[in-house]
Amino acid sequence: MSMFDLQDRLRGAVSAFVEGAIVSAEAIAPRLDLLRASGWADEDAAADVSHFVHRLAGTAGTLGFGDLGRTAGALETLIADIGEVRLAEGAAAVAPDILAQADLLADIILAGLKGVAVGGSDLLAAAMTPAPGLAGSPDPAVVATIGAGPALLDMVRATGTTAIEIASPDALEALSVVCPGGVIVNLEAMDGDDAWRGPLDGLRAQGVPVLAVGGTGDFPWGLRACRLGVDAYLPLDDPGEVLDRLARMRLTRHAEPLRVLVLDDDAVLAGVYATILGAAGLEAEGMTDPAQILERLEAFEPDVLVTDLHMPGCSGAEVAALVRHRAQYATMPIIFLSREQDLGLQLGALSPGADFFLPKPVRPDFLVSAVRSRARRGRGLAEMMRRDGLSRLFTHSTILDGLEREGARAGRTGAPLSFALLDLDHFKAINQTHGHATGDQVIVTLARVMRRALRGCDLLGRCGGEEFAVILPGTPAEQAVGVIEDLRALFRGQTLRAPTGEVRATFSAGVAGTPAGAPPLSATALFTAADKALAEAKARGRDRVVLAES
Incomplete structure (x- = not known):
C-alpha cells in the first residue's frame, strides 16, 4: 500500500x-x-x-x-x-x-x-512510517561475508552461491545496491563494532538477514552479537550449520506476510487499525462481531489477534479465554486494546491468556511495532512446534496436513502433485558401528542436502527414525523421480568424519503422484503408494528410486 x-x-x-x-x-x-x-x-x-x-x-x-x-x-x-x-x-x-x-x-x-x-484531525498530519523498501529483492544466490575464513567461504561457494567478501563498513554500506540474500559476520575477525552497526542496520531494514558467528557461544560473545544488532548468533563450529541457519532465516524473513486479525466492536476503529497495519506490510483484517471469532480464526489463520477489551455481549478477556481453549491457538499472541487505566484490571485481563496491553488511543507506529514483533515471535514458535528437533524438517503430522492441503489445491487447479518417501539404507548398522552421534550426523546431513537441493515450495519432513518425506507441488511423478534421483546422487557423495573413520550413507525412495487434470488422490492413498514403492526399492537392493504403479 x-x-x-x-x-x-x-x-x-x-x-x-x-x-x-x-x-x-x-x-x-x-x-x-x-x-x-x-x-x-x-x-x-x-x-x-x-x-x-x-x-x-x-x-x-x-x-x-x-x-x-x-x-x-x-x-x-x-x-x-x-x-x-x-x-x-x-x-x-x-x-x-x-x-x-x-x-x-x-x-x-x-x-x-x-x-x-x-x-x-491530527492523524492525517502525522508522519506515517511505510513498510521497509527494498533496493531490490534480496538475491539468495549472493551472500556477503565479513571475515568468514576459507572453510566457510569454500562451503558457501560449493553450493553455487556467490560469496562477496566485505573488508570495511563503507563497502558494506555500498552493498545495499546489490541486496544480498544474507550477511555472515565473523566476530573473531572484525574490529570497530560501532562502525559496522549502521550499515548492518541498513541491510536488515531492507529485509536482509544478518547472522553473527565465531567465539565460544558464551555470554560475552552473545552480548557482543546483540549489540551489533544481528538477527542470530552461532559459534563457528560447523560451517554447514551456519549456512542452514542463514537459509532458515531467509525463508522466515521472506515468507508470506504476517497476518493480523483485529477485533473491535467499533467498525471504524477496526478498519483504521487494519489499514495502518496493512500500510506497514502486514496482512490485516478487521472484524466487529466476537461471535464470529472462531470462524475468522480458522479461515484467516492469523499470526496474532488484536482485540478490544471492552465490548458489549462479550469482553476481550472472554474472547482470549475462548481462543486459548483451542489447542491450535496455544502459541498465537493476543494483544488487548483498551482505555483501561487501572493496572490491577489490566493484569486481570491478561490472565486468560493475552500477551500484551496497548492503551487507546494508540500511536500508529507503536501499534505496528508491538504487533509486528509479537507476530514474528508467534509465527516462529508455531514453526518450531511443527518441526523435528534434530533435522529441523517438518514433523510427520505436519507433512500429512501439508499433503492434504496440497492435494486439495491440486484438485481445484488441476495441477500435478508428487510425494516421495525416503529411507536411509542400513541405518541401524551405522548406529551400531559408528555410534548414535554419527547416526544423528547422517540425519542432519541428509536434511541439509534436501534443503539445498529442493525448491522453497517443496515441503520436506522427517517422519520418524530414518524415514523422510518430500511433497512436490506442481510436479509430475516422472519429473519427481528425476528430482529425487539427483538428490540421491548428491547425498551419496557426502563424506562424514566419525571417530571410527569416514562414513558414507545412501537412501532408498518411493515416489507416487497425481497427473495433471486427474482426480486427486487422498493423502492416505499417496502416502500408501509411495510407501509401497519404497518397499520395492529396498527389495531391489536399496540405493535407488522407484516410481509407484499408476
Whole structure:
C-alpha cells in the first residue's frame, strides 16, 4: 500500500466519523438529559452514556481528535466514580461540584461532536512510517561475508552461491545496491563494532538477514552479537550449520506476510487499525462481531489477534479465554486494546491468556511495532512446534496436513502433485558401528542436502527414525523421480568424519503422484503408494528410486 493509499483510507475513516458525529450527538442527547435530570443517578442511562463515551474516547483519540477523546475518557471515569460513591455511601454523598463537572464535560462533548471537522484531525498530519523498501529483492544466490575464513567461504561457494567478501563498513554500506540474500559476520575477525552497526542496520531494514558467528557461544560473545544488532548468533563450529541457519532465516524473513486479525466492536476503529497495519506490510483484517471469532480464526489463520477489551455481549478477556481453549491457538499472541487505566484490571485481563496491553488511543507506529514483533515471535514458535528437533524438517503430522492441503489445491487447479518417501539404507548398522552421534550426523546431513537441493515450495519432513518425506507441488511423478534421483546422487557423495573413520550413507525412495487434470488422490492413498514403492526399492537392493504403479 502506497503512502497516498494510506492517507486516502485514513481520510475516509476520519470523514465517516465526522459525518456521523452530529447523528451520534443527537442520539445520545436524550439519554444525557435523562441522566442529568436524575442527578446522574439513573443506572440504565448511566450505563448507556458510559458505553457511548467509552467508544468515543477510543475512536476520537485514534482518529486524531485528542481533546474530544480525552474529554470523553474523563466523563467515563467520572460516571464510574459517581456510581461507586452512590453504591457505597448513598446519593447524598456525591458532592454537587462533582455533578457540575459531569454536566460541563457532557456539554463539551456534545459541542465537540457538533463542531468536529476533518481538518481538525491530527492523524492525517502525522508522519506515517511505510513498510521497509527494498533496493531490490534480496538475491539468495549472493551472500556477503565479513571475515568468514576459507572453510566457510569454500562451503558457501560449493553450493553455487556467490560469496562477496566485505573488508570495511563503507563497502558494506555500498552493498545495499546489490541486496544480498544474507550477511555472515565473523566476530573473531572484525574490529570497530560501532562502525559496522549502521550499515548492518541498513541491510536488515531492507529485509536482509544478518547472522553473527565465531567465539565460544558464551555470554560475552552473545552480548557482543546483540549489540551489533544481528538477527542470530552461532559459534563457528560447523560451517554447514551456519549456512542452514542463514537459509532458515531467509525463508522466515521472506515468507508470506504476517497476518493480523483485529477485533473491535467499533467498525471504524477496526478498519483504521487494519489499514495502518496493512500500510506497514502486514496482512490485516478487521472484524466487529466476537461471535464470529472462531470462524475468522480458522479461515484467516492469523499470526496474532488484536482485540478490544471492552465490548458489549462479550469482553476481550472472554474472547482470549475462548481462543486459548483451542489447542491450535496455544502459541498465537493476543494483544488487548483498551482505555483501561487501572493496572490491577489490566493484569486481570491478561490472565486468560493475552500477551500484551496497548492503551487507546494508540500511536500508529507503536501499534505496528508491538504487533509486528509479537507476530514474528508467534509465527516462529508455531514453526518450531511443527518441526523435528534434530533435522529441523517438518514433523510427520505436519507433512500429512501439508499433503492434504496440497492435494486439495491440486484438485481445484488441476495441477500435478508428487510425494516421495525416503529411507536411509542400513541405518541401524551405522548406529551400531559408528555410534548414535554419527547416526544423528547422517540425519542432519541428509536434511541439509534436501534443503539445498529442493525448491522453497517443496515441503520436506522427517517422519520418524530414518524415514523422510518430500511433497512436490506442481510436479509430475516422472519429473519427481528425476528430482529425487539427483538428490540421491548428491547425498551419496557426502563424506562424514566419525571417530571410527569416514562414513558414507545412501537412501532408498518411493515416489507416487497425481497427473495433471486427474482426480486427486487422498493423502492416505499417496502416502500408501509411495510407501509401497519404497518397499520395492529396498527389495531391489536399496540405493535407488522407484516410481509407484499408476
